[in-house]
Amino acid sequence: MKPSEISSDVSPEVLLRGREITRRWGGLLALSGVSLDLARGSVHAVIGTNGAGKSTLINILSGEIPPSSGSVELLGQEVTGWTQPRRARLGLGRSYQRNTIYPSFSVFENCRLAAQAATQRPWQWWRSAQHCDASLSAAHDAASRAGLNDLLDRPAGLLSHGQKRQLEIAMCLATAPQVLLLDEPLAGMGAEETERMLALLAELKPGHAILLVEHDMDAVFRIAERITVMVNGAVIASDTPAGIRSNPQVQAAYLGDH
């Protein structure tokens, strides 16, 4: 199959599927019965008011926290009971809304360590990690895609906020996931980096399934195939960008005059 055929397929391959996901925090219903499908070759944006439960959704899909009820299916397998690392190894990558990097490591080591997840071999205690070419090249690749080529030796903790955001994405890419869950990847990035990131997403789109949580509506409308809108833990609409833009309910609850 050629890439072009994938994207034009009428029923695209679903890589990640969440069914009726519900999550409570004490009395608060952070997610109530949210379902969504992520298909290969598409960007699926999830937008919604602050505290709508978007990050919670990503946390549940990636296995960071368990759902109160509902199920998750990844690459055709039922993974609801799986741990986060196991899901990650199967091909799920995520970025965090709040920087989650290794501050005392160099930028390159941040990426390399992420890439190492694919080839762990912990029992090879006598071989230097630097001799694993697969993870080295994956790390280089991810860093340059995220625009960090000039900063490879800089300790990550000393980066500026925006640079950390770039690193956050680079680390997600370094694991070479098939499914990407990106929590506000553009937040904190400047105009230039935003453009670069959008180009990167477009480049990744074929062959990957991408869930994009973002408040930058220009970006979302430019890149997403499908948009789901959440308010207070519930999906109020799920449609094409055009459909969402004209949905009065969404405008009232979230978009304003956008």
Next chain:
Amino acid sequence: QAPAKLKVGLMLPYTGTYASLGTAIENGFKQYVAEQGGKLGGREIEFVKVDDESDPSKATDNVNKLIKRDNVDVLIGSVHSGVAMAMAKVAKDTGTLLIVPNAGADAVTGAMCAQNIFRSSFSNWQPGYAMGEVVAKKGHKKVVTITWKYAAGDESVRGFKEAFEKGGGKVVKELSVPFPNVEFQALLTEIAATRPDAVYTFFAGGGAVKFVKDYAGAGLKKSIPLYGAGFLTDGTLEAQGLDADGLLTTLHYADALGTPRDTSFRLAYAKAYKQQPDVYAVQGYDAAQMLGVGLAAVKGDTSKKAEFADALHKAKIDSPRGPFTISRFNNPVQDIYLRQVTGKENKLVGVASKALADPGRGCRL
């Protein structure tokens, strides 16, 4: 020419809980040496000191420091039983002469005994056993014992039980507190609930102070007499205050024995060190005496172990506590006194057990 100096290694606690005991032992030892003009067995004495911190896990190193680095001829130490056990082991292996000036672990002159290991103090068994006889004679039938859960306490209680049950009594309950916990209230209540005729106890230092105070505070002192091994009230009376008044304890020493020997010792000690001597000072003093007796017999040659031991077995040590001999297991055969606390002093009441010798269980000599 004069013979080379005799190096005496003092391995005693100078820091931590037992620091004051270590100092008293050293003072006593030095006093005797000074009385002899700085010489024992014709050899001038030189001291090397090591702080053993009362830590058995460092004990072997500390002994080795004295033996291998400082090449001492004689080892003196220590207070803590575990430390003394480690010292005994090294002494046994290397054949270095060891005199234990306090630690009461039965094994030092029992299972661990050796020709070159002596003790100038007591075995834990001794005061306990003596008190067992006393309590039995007083007609008490039901006794509860209470101590810290560690070897010294167990051994003391075992000695007490042996004599007391031989005398027709019964130890109805053996209570213990984890070492070094000092919260006794629960067990005092337990004692009150059991209503024994008497209580036998083994505590020392801060634990002894607290136990005596709590026992009085709980009102038990009025109704259930308390007996103890002597350390209960030794070096602790000032802190215990009135609560200790009237307590009966057994030990190989008492504060005002009134013998000329003791009086002159006490005077000299008080003059030299500006404080009153206690049983620890006596034990240090006697350790020096024992060394002196042995050295005199071998003319200062510490390698003649058999002669050294022989001389001690035959000798009568003229101690401030009263004369004592050395058993063939190298432990003092001594009178154990019954003392009563009056006015912050352990006053002599009588002899609880005359010339009491430790059975030296497990010793193959």
Next chain:
Amino acid sequence: MRSCLLTLPCAFSHSRKDEAFFMDLSIFLIQCLNALQYGLLLFLVASGLTLIFGIMGVINLAHGSFYMIGAYMAYALAPVVASTFGGGFFATLAVGVVLAVLLGYVLEWAFFSFLYEREHLQQVLMTYGLILVFEELRSLLVGDEVHGVEVPAFLAGTLPLGELMTYPVYRLFVSGVCLVLALGMYLVFTRTRLGMMIRAGSTNREMVQSLGIDIKFLYRVVFAAGLGVAVLAGMVAAPVSSVYPGMGDSVLIICFVIVVIGGIGSIRGALLAALLIGFVDTFGKVFLPQAAGVLVYVLMALILLWKPDGLFKAG
């Protein structure tokens, strides 16, 4: 006693055992009182650590030394205060606490103020050094003997308890002090803005400063207060515990156990943990004497495996 406690109803069916039962019941109640009182005492001893470690986040191994300093102050200050101010138990307490606060202020300035930005374990090293120094200074200044501290005359009485026993009034006084202290600390840290600032400072010093709060000064004051409380605990507990070398060392671990079981930073938690330990220790000594030493640790392991953040999460 054991069998009847475990099968309480049995006592009711056999009326001739009633007397024994009431005797047992009264002993049981006395043990509960002992446990309660011991728990409160433990809280008192740990209270300074609750401030310095629990709330400020400084790993303070020297807490035991502060407590020891307090106890020795109770012993050494009393005659001095008596001769200069005409004495009095409370005057001694006041003088001691003032001295302690001054000491704490200076200590923080000299030894801790630069540690907050460093690796946390450096605090371990620093406070370990302080333990050694304090213990040795104690030995140089006051000597190595064991001392007792008199209970003030107006608290010296005892109350009858059961048939044989009496209960020292002073112990009740100690419990009272503890309750007042616990309540005071709780209110300050949860209800006042000062408390909020202090808690905020343990997570983000830069932001606290950006809000116009002099965090350095604030932390110096809290540290001083923590030391003041530790010393107060030492002084109040001294007549009960007596005063001896190495006494700080013996309370250090149990204090950490209390703060951690309770949930770091929670005063309610620390109080509950102290009471729990009081009960486990008291009844452990009675019912499981062979294992009494280890019970506290078993309790801690169980609690933390059950609730990995302690009984009360901070907040």
Next chain:
Amino acid sequence: MNPMNHSKTLFVLLAFAGLALYPLMAGNYGIDLVTKMMVYAIFALSLELLVGTTGLICFGQAAFFGIGAYAAVLLPAQTDAPSLLWLLPACVLAAAVYALAVGALSLRTKGAYFIMVTLAFAQMAYYVVHDTPLGGGTDGIYLTLKPVLGTLIDLDKPLVLYGFTLLMLAGVFGFLALLARSRFGRALAGIRVNEQRMRATGFSTYPYKLAAFVISGGIAGLAGFLFAVKDGFVNPEMMSWHLSGAVLIMIILGGLGHLRGALIGAFAFALLQEFFKSEAVFGDFARHWHLGLGLSIIASVVLLPRGLVGLPGQLRARLVGRSNLQGARHEAV
């Protein structure tokens, strides 16, 4: 490789060369002392793997040390000198097995809670030997016959023991150095810095931490074994929290995050004690050696923010000018 790394390697090589040559010029006591320091260095290295590398602050390391030591005494029959061949692995294994159990449970907790749970398990081990007759109770027990290997290696001889301990130290150091560079070691470092991210990228961190815990326990057991063989005496105090604390102090003093730190820390701590206890220098004041030790530890915290290993870097920075501490604190890999 940059010159920094060369100087580090050089330092380690020189240190080991020095230790190998040391017996030529030392007397009996010196050999004993350095043997002890090397045992502590092994012990410190075991904790460094947990604290410095993995970020797991274990406050119960003495338990593994003690179990290794007690195993060395309790396992062999008292009639024949036991063979090193089985006794050593058995002691290491005993400690590692306990570490497995402790780790499996305590790794459920984090931070200060982890510290206290490891303490709790160590105290349990402590009370088992303290309150039961199993190991001779509080008085401890003796190792009467020292282990041998053939006729050549008889650990009863101080010089042989010295050589053997040095070999073990070098072996442990080499093993840990390789481990730190390996993917396993890098993963441990990642866990220390940000466990959440490790999990998100696909590392199951629990088995990694558990493995580190077991390895560390085993190495501590090795140190305990050597200690028991050296002293011929074990006592419950070997498992007390004081020792767990002391070894933690050693590695912090040396400088966390570097194997050299553990080595330097163990030696420095012991040497400082020796120095302040020495009557030759301090006369009668030597009995207050805690004061000197305490003051020098405080001074080291004030002056050496990164421990003793950081000293050369600090001096260099001082020479170069503007101090670069802020940057230097981050290990650029």
Next chain:
Amino acid sequence: MKPSSEFILEASCIHAWYGSSHVLHGIDLAIGRGETIGLLGRNGMGKSTLIRTLLGHVTQRDGRIILFGQDTSRARPHEVARLGVAYVPEGRGVFPNLSVRENLIMAARRGRDGRNDWSYERVLETFPRLKERLSNLGAQLSGGEQQMLSIGRALMTHPDLIILDEATEGLAPLIVLDIWNVISAIRASGIATLIVDRDYRKVLAQADRALVLQKGQVVLQGNADAVAASPALADYLGV
């Protein structure tokens, strides 16, 4: 240029270092009373560093800072804040172990002129989402909720100058709109603002004046309209 007395903040020749790296190279900046200044530049150009230097958080600094007529060149951060400066840092700086309510009231104070218009109630009205979460800990909030909290907390100190570093990060468009309205309102009430925001168009539309930073130096500055119209702007921002 206006006479200096009208400036509440005058900084000249500001340099800053992190360790040995020299991040700011002689920056001049002045803020007038009630003025809104935009600070633009790509990632890592020194915007936040400039702000942190002005606030006294960067200790290795050089240059002269006059704030409300006082020399704060070497002042400590809390002294600067006490003069009437509030700060909404990038990454929010919410106290994770304090509840929402505590976060808000812990540092609240009246303005230097006794103003008390940003009451607790008004903040909660502005950010109704916070009202529902009052007893939650800071750590339990969503990213946007934390951002609201941070802004609300800053307002409750009643500053004369408020510095917003990426204050709209992670906020929903409607809320962003609200924030910009709040900023307008603040400006109207005579409070000066220094804004860093990734939406440079919005910044330029709101601000009176703007500065563009490049590698620690000011490369473009002037009235917002002029900056917006400058052909070089696109270059400096990389768009």
